[in-house]
Amino acid sequence: MANLGPAYYSPYPTATYEGNITPPEGKALLLEEIVDEETAMREVAKQMLTRENATIFPGPQVLYAWNEEAQKKAKLIKEMAEVLGAKMIPMYDYRPKYPKIDAAVEINPNHPNLTIWHNDIKAAIFIGVHCHYANVALKIVRSETDCYTVGMCALSGHEDAMATIRDQHSEDLEKFIAIAKEVKAELGK
Amino acid sequence: MSKITDMTATHNWSGQKLVSADYMLFEAPRTKHFMTGSEVLKEAVKRATVDASVSYPITPQSEAAHLIGELWAEGYVGVYFRGENEFGVMSEVAGCSMAGARTITTTSGPGTLRAMENFAQWSGTRASMQLVLMARGINSPLTIQPDNLEVQYLLETGCMIWYAENVQELFDMSLAAFAVAEQPDVHVPIITAVDGFFVSHTREAVMLPEDDIALFPYNPYKAPLPPIDSEMPPGRFLRDPFVMKSNYISYATHASWQWEIRSAVERSKPYARHYLKGLVHVTGTEDAEIAFITCGTASHQAKEANRELEKLGVKTKVLKLRTIRPFPTDEIIEALKGVKYVFVPEFNVVGWLSNEVKSALYGKLDMDIHAGPRVAGGMSMPAEAIIKEVMEKINPGKGA
Numbered sequence: 001m002a003n004l005g006p007a008y009y010s011p012y013p014t015a016t017y018e019g020n021i022t023p024p025e026g027k028a029l030l031l032e033e034i035v036d037e038e039t040a041m042r043e044v045a046k047q048m049l050t051r052e053n054a055t056i057f058p059g060p061q062v063l064y065a066w067n068e069e070a071q072k073k074a075k076l077i078k079e080m081a082e083v084l085g086a087k088m089i090p091m092y093d094y095r096p097k098y099p100k101i102d103a104a105v106e107i108n109p110n111h112p113n114l115t116i117w118h119n120d121i122k123a124a125i126f127i128g129v130h131c132h133y134a135n136v137a138l139k140i141v142r143s144e145t146d147c148y149t150v151g152m153c154a155l156s157g158h159e160d161a162m163a164t165i166r167d168q169h170s171e172d173l174e175k176f177i178a179i180a181k182e183v184k185a186e187l188g189k
Numbered sequence: 190m191s192k193i194t195d196m197t198a199t200h201n202w203s204g205q206k207l208v209s210a211d212y213m214l215f216e217a218p219r220t221k222h223f224m225t226g227s228e229v230l231k232e233a234v235k236r237a238t239v240d241a242s243v244s245y246p247i248t249p250q251s252e253a254a255h256l257i258g259e260l261w262a263e264g265y266v267g268v269y270f271r272g273e274n275e276f277g278v279m280s281e282v283a284g285c286s287m288a289g290a291r292t293i294t295t296t297s298g299p300g301t302l303r304a305m306e307n308f309a310q311w312s313g314t315r316a317s318m319q320l321v322l323m324a325r326g327i328n329s330p331l332t333i334q335p336d337n338l339e340v341q342y343l344l345e346t347g348c349m350i351w352y353a354e355n356v357q358e359l360f361d362m363s364l365a366a367f368a369v370a371e372q373p374d375v376h377v378p379i380i381t382a383v384d385g386f387f388v389s390h391t392r393e394a395v396m397l398p399e400d401d402i403a404l405f406p407y408n409p410y411k412a413p414l415p416p417i418d419s420e421m422p423p424g425r426f427l428r429d430p431f432v433m434k435s436n437y438i439s440y441a442t443h444a445s446w447q448w449e450i451r452s453a454v455e456r457s458k459p460y461a462r463h464y465l466k467g468l469v470h471v472t473g474t475e476d477a478e479i480a481f482i483t484c485g486t487a488s489h490q491a492k493e494a495n496r497e498l499e500k501l502g503v504k505t506k507v508l509k510l511r512t513i514r515p516f517p518t519d520e521i522i523e524a525l526k527g528v529k530y531v532f533v534p535e536f537n538v539v540g541w542l543s544n545e546v547k548s549a550l551y552g553k554l555d556m557d558i559h560a561g562p563r564v565a566g567g568m569s570m571p572a573e574a575i576i577k578e579v580m581e582k583i584n585p586g587k588g589a
Contacts, residue, residue, distance in 0.1 A: 012441075014448045016455035022374045024459070060415070096438070110442040131373055131413035132315050132449060139445040155411060156374035159452075 012139040015159040022157040028165045029157060037165055037172075038179065044125070044163050045084070045180040047148045049187055051123035054086040057107050059129030061154070063092050069170060070128075076173040077127060083180045085189075086125075089115060094133050109133035113144035125150040126161065127168075134158050152176075193264040196406060201238045203264045205403035210368035214361055214464060217398035224395050226388040229356045230295065230321055231256035233363040238403045240267040240290035243281045245274060245300065251323045251389045253295045275300035279307035279320075286316035286378075289409030289416035291367060293318065297385050298325040298332070301339045311378040312347030312450050315414045317370040317407070318378050320348075321363060324485075325385035326537070326566065334567020335386045337485060340513070341541035347450040348378040349457055350513040351465070352484035356393040359383050362511075365464035367404060373411045375457040377450060382513075384486040384536060386567075413453075454515050461512055468517035471524050473506030474499070478529040479579060482521065482546050484510045487534045487570065494534075494575035503579065510542075518549040525550075530582060531558045534575055538565035557582070 015021070023029040028040030048054040062073045081088050089107050096110040103118035109129070116124065124147050126134050134151060138160035141149055150165075151158030152173075157166035168176075196202050208217065213236065224232070230253045234242070242261070244254035261269030267290065272278030278294055285292040296304065301322065311318060322343070326336025343350060351366060353359040363381050370379040383389065409416040461468055473480075473495045481491035488509040495505045508524050510517060525531065533543035543560035550558065562578045564570045 012445050012448060014452055016452035017448075021456045021459070096442070111438045130415055131376075133414070135413075135449045135452065136442065136445045139448060140441060155413075156372065156456075159456075 012143045013160075014139060020159045022159050023164065023166055025167065028163070029159060030163050040163055040165050041176050041179045042183055044150050044165070045176070045183040046187070047123045047150070047163070048084045048086055048125065049180070049184055049189055051148055053119055053121045054084055054123040055119065055121045056081050056084075056086050056088045056125045056127060057091050057129065058088060058127055059091045059134070060093075061130065062128030063090055072170040073128065073173060076170055076177065080173065080177055080180065083177055083184065087119070089119070091126075091129055091133075094130070109137040112137040112141050116141060116145045116147045121145075121147050123148040123150070125152055126158070127152040128154075131155055131158070135160055201403050201406065202267070203403070205236070205238070205401055207238070207405045208402045210365065210404060210464065213364055213398060213402065213404060217402060219396040219398050222395050222397050223392055224356060225390055225392050226323065226356050226359050226383055227251050227253040227256055227390070229360045229395055229397075230363060231260060232397055232400070233360045234293060235260055235265050235400055236398065236403045237293070237364055237367055238291065238406045239265075239293055240407065241282075241285035241292045242266050242269050243272050243278045243285065243292070243294050244269070245272045245278045245296070251295060251297060251385065253321065253323065253389065257293070257295070275304040276307065279304035279311070282318050282320075283307060283311055283314065283316060286311070286318040287314055287417050289407070289412070291371075291407035293321065293363075295321040295323060297323045298327050298339060302327055302342060305342065308343060308346035308348055308378070308380075313446070315376050315412065315450075315453070316378060317367075317376050317412070319363065319366050319370065320378065320380045321359075322380050322382040323385040323389040324382055332566055333385075335384045335486070336536055336565050336567055337382065337384055338537040338539060338541075338565070340382055341537065341539055343380055344514065344541065344545075347447075347454065348380050348514065349375075349454055350380045350382060351461070351511060352513055353381065353383045353388065354485055354488045354509060356388060356391070357395045359388060360395060360397065362465070364404065365461075367407070368464055369457050369460040371407055371411075372457070372460055373413060375453055375460065376413050377453045377457075382485065387486045458515050458517075461515075465511045467520070468510070468512045468515075469520040469524060470509045470511060471506060472509070474504040475506065476527060477504040477506040478527065479503065479505040479532070479583070480525055480528045480530070481505065481507045481532050481534060481575070482510065482542070483507060483534055484513060484542060485536070487536055490570045490572055491532075491534055491575060493572035494579070497572055497576055498579060503583070505579070513542075513545070516545060516549055521546070521549065522553060525554055525556065529556055530579075531556055532562075532575070532579060532582075533558070533560055534570060535561070535563045536565065536570065538563065
C-alpha cells in the first residue's frame with residue numbers, strides 16, 4: 001500500500017504510482033513492505049482479531065459452486081470467519097446498486113465504502129473477488145474509510161490493500177486458519 | 190480450414206507441442222532465416238496458439254494481416270475473419286478477447302485513427318489482445334511511408350505500448366507480449382509497434398525456433414474480469430454502467446477504474462523486464478556525456494551515429510526504449526548518470542518521444558534535452574544528420 005492521499009487529480013490513492021506493485025511469487029505485501037507469506041498471515045490474523053467489526057467480503061468466485069476448488073474454499077472461508085469472529089457480507093454482483101444498496105447485507109465494488117460506513121467495519125478481507133473489481137473497490141475503501149483491508153488473492157495480489165497475500169488456494173487457507181488459531185491463542189481470545 | 194485436431198494437455202489444435210514463453214524465447218534451439226517484418230509476424234503468430242484474428246486488408250502498408258489468414262487456412266489460428274472496416278475490426282477484436290480468446294490484429298496509420306475509440310475501450314475492459322502496429326504516419330496528403338506519428342495518439346489509451354527495432358525484436362516481442370499482457374495483475378491490451386516499411390517490408394536475418402512448438406493456450410479464467418458467456422453478456426458492465434448516472438459514486442468509481450487501468454500497465458514492468466531483458470537497452474560508452482534516447486529504427490540510426498562519433502573522439506551512448514507504456518523513467522534516470530546532453534532522434538513531426546522524455550525527467554535531472562533530429566513523412570534519417578546536430582550542439586558555431 002502506498003501512502004494515504006490523493007494520486008494526481010484523482011481523489012483516490014494509487015499504490016503503483018508510489019512504486020508499490022503486487023508482490024513477487026512466494027511473498028506478500030504489508031503496507032509498503034514485501035514480507036514472507038507467514039508474516040503477512042500473522043499480521044492479517046492480528047488485525048482481524050483486534051479491530052472492531054471485522055468482516056469477510058467473499059466474491060462470486062467463492063460464492064458460486066462453479067468448480068470443486070470454489071466449494072472447498074467456501075467451506076474454509078466459513079471456518080475462517082468462525083475462527084476470526086468475523087461477519088460475512090457477500091459481494092455477489094458487480095453491477096452498481098441503484099437506487100440504493102442494502103448496506104447491511106451486501107457490498108458492491110463500485111461503492112464499497114457505503115457498506116463499510118454502515119457497519120462501522122474496521123478490518124476486512126476481500127476474497128474470491130475478480131481482481132479488477134477488488135482493485136477498484138480497494139482504492140475507494142482506502143480513501144473513504146479507516147478500514148484495514150486485506151486482499152487474499154488466488155492470483156497475483158492487490159497492492160492497494162494494506163495487506164495482500166497472493167496465490168491463495170484451499171491449502172493456503174487451511175494454513176491461514178491454523179495461524180489465525182495460534183494468534184488468537186496468543187492474544188488470549 | 191482450422192483446428193486440425195483437439196487441444197490436449199500437451200499439444201494444441203494444430204498438433205504443435207505446448208511450451209512456456211520462457212522456453213520459446215530463451216531456450217528453444219533456433220535456426221537462421223531471412224524474412225520481412227510481415228513474414229516474421231506470421232511466424233510468431235504460428236507459434237502463439239492464437240484463438241482469433243480479425244483483419245482489414247490495408248494493402249499496400251503491410252501484408253501481415255493476410256499472412257495470418259494463411260495461417261488460419263493452414264490450421265494454426267482458431268478463427269479468422271475480415272472486418273467491415275478498421276473500426277469494425279477493433280470492435281470485433283474486443284468481442285473475441287472479452288469472450289476469452291487469445292486475439293491479435295494488425296493495422297497502421299489512418300486505420301489506427303479510424304478505430305481509435307476502441308483502444309481506450311479495450312483497456313477499460315481489461316482484455317489482453319495484441320495489436321501489432323506497423324507505423325506509417327497519419328498525415329494528409331496520404332503517406333504509406335515510415336513515420337510513427339500515430340503512436341502519439343495511442344499513448345493515453347490505457348494500452349501497453351512496446352517498440353521493436355527490427356525483425357528479430359518483432360518476432361520475440363510479439364510472443365512476449367502475450368505472456369505479459371495475459372498476466373492476471375496486468376491484463377490490459379498490448380500494442381507492439383514497429384516502424385512500417387523499415388521493418389515490415391525489409392528482409393533481415395532472423396533466428397527462429399522450430400514451428401512444431403507453440404505457447405500454452407490463454408486461460409481466460411485468470412482474467413481480472415469475468416469472461417463473457419451465456420450468463421455474462423458482452424458489455425454487461427458497459428450496459429449497466431455507473432458512468433450513465435450523475436452522482437458522486439458514479440464519478441468516483443470511474444476515477445478509481447481509470448487509475449486501476451494505469452496501475453495495471455505499471456504492474457507489467459517486472460514481467461517486461463524479464464521477457465524483454467530490460468525495459469531499456471543501453472549500448473555505447475558507459476561514461477559518455479552525450480546520450481541518445483530512442484525507440485524503433487531511430488535506435489539503429491543512433492547506434493550508427495554513435496559508432497561514427499566514436500571515430501571523431503566523441504563518446505556517446507544509446508538508450509533504446511523497449512517499452513513506451515509503461516514509460517521506463519527509473520531505467521532512463523539510472524542510465525543518464527553523468528550525461529550532460531540528451532538527443533531524441535525521431536521519425537515523426539511532433540516529437541512525441543522527446544515530449545515523453547522531458548515530461549518524465551522534469552525536475553529529476555538537470556541536463557540539456559535536445560528534441561531532435563526529427564524527420565517525417567517517410568524521410569530517412571542518415572547518421573550524418575544526427576552527427577551534425579550533436580556537433581553543432583557541443584561545438585556551437587563551428588559546424589559539424
